[in-house]
Amino acid sequence: MSIERAIDLDWINLAMALPLIFVAIGLSWWQRLGLGKSLIIGAIRAAVQLLLIGQILVWLFSTExxxxxxxxxxxxxxxxxxxxxxxxxxxxxxxxxxxxxxxxxxxxxxxxxxxxxxxxxxxxxxxxxxxxxxxxxxxxxxxxxxxxxxxxxxxxxxxxxxxxxxxxxxxxxxxxxxxxxxxxxxxxxxxxxxxxxxxxxxxxxxxxxxxxxxxxxxxxxxxxxxxxxxxxxxxxxxxxxxxxxxxxxxxxxxxxxxxxxxxx
Known part of the structure; x- marks a missing residue:
């Protein structure tokens, strides 16, 4: 059985995933959970941290x-x-x-x-x-x-x-x-x-x-x-x-x- 190549994700694909966070924010607002700010901050932190660690890993892989x-x-x-x-x-x-x-x-x-x-x-x-x-x-x-x-x-x-x-x-x-x-x-x-x-x-x-x-x-x-x-x-x-x-x-x-x- 042949194994297919992995599907690459670009910036457009990542942008299309953002509405998933907005769904959670909308539900929080609808039910007055007060989690909207935490969700936004969490999403931003996750994106920044993961993008940063990605660059750090690329550097570490090259230096060893x-x-x-x-x-x-x-x-x-x-x-x-x-x-x-x-x-x-x-x-x-x-x-x-x-x-x-x-x-x-x-x-x-x-x-x-x-x-x-x-x-x-x-x-x-x-x-x-x-x-x-x-x-x-x-x-x-x-x-x-x-x-x-x-x-x-x-x-x-x-x-x-x-x-x-x-x-x-x-x-x-x-x-x-x-x-x-x-x-x-x-x-x-x-x-x-x-x-x-x-x-x-x-x-x-x-x-x-x-x-x-x-x-x-x-x-x-x-x-x-x-x-x-x-x-x-x-x-x-x-x-x-x-x-x-x-x-x-x-x-x-x-x-x-x-x-x-x-x-x-």
Whole structure:
């Protein structure tokens, strides 16, 4: 079976896609959702950011300097950290929450990327930006979501189970023992989107990696192989990140005297 060449999109094609955004803006205005401004800003940011990263990638592909590639990956981790913590209500210092989430995202994404690079895809050289940056982008994006969900759910569980936790502490339980259920609930909540994605992939949805490769003219069987690798690596990164966030962030809810910190 012959594989057809990918359909190229020019500026006219992109312009014809704009009405799709206007549909969402119109529906927001009709129902008075107040999302029109956010949608416009979001669309502009998406266009500017993607066009900019496209030019940066063209430059990186031509230079192939490992330190520049690592610098881009670090910028991605920093951006993911600020995005994950931007809407969270921090317990204690917000700066510490960012360091905590940033460290978890870096470890979860870094370990997963290193494994995929060396043992799965066998990228040569190991810093090839054509592979490393897109793959790491998918990994860090899911790790970011896992960190945000874990931190938010942990705080909400501490609030809802406050009396239960204080009762356990009063009976002599350690902070780790008193908050064990809370930690497990937060970890489970962070993993639910990933588990759902694993359950419906190929039936309800054709994910981005697979769809993009098929549209680019790749063999569908190869697209499936890559998508399976993607699903497995995203699961690993999300699990590692969520576990680190909950275990590290849990300590912020207790004082040095092992008393529960007052929550608003």
């Amino acid at each position: 300097r490992w330190y520049l590639v690592l610098a881009v990956l670090l910028v991605m981790v920093v951006a993911a950290t600020f995005s994950a913590t931007g809407r969270l209500e921090a317990v204690g210092s917000r700066a510490r929450l960012r360091w905590l989430c940033g460290g978890a995202i870096l470890i979860g994404s870094g370990l997963t990327m290193a494994y995929v690079d060396v043992l799965v895809v066998h990228i040569t050289p190991w810093y090839d930006p054509r592979y490393l940056i897109p793959i790491f982008g998918m990994i860090v994006g899911n790790a970011m979501n896992g960190a945000a969900l874990a931190a938010e759910r942990l705080r909400s569980e501490f609030q809802s189970r406050r009396d239960e936790i204080e009762a356990c502490l009063a009976l002599g339980a350690s902070p780790a023992q008193a908050s064990a259920i809370v930690v497990r609930q937060a970890m489970q909540a962070a993993m639910i989107p990933t588990i759902n994605a694993l359950a419906v992939v190929g039936i309800v949805s054709l994910p981005g990696m697979m769809t993009g490769q098929i549209l680019a003219g790749a063999d569908p069987t190869q697209a499936v192989n890559y998508q399976l690798v993607v699903m497995f690596m995203l699961t690993s990164a999300t699990a590692i990140t969520a576990i680190l966030v909950t275990l590290w962030y849990r300590n912020r809810f207790f004082s040095r005297d092992e008393q529960l910190v007052m929550l608003d």
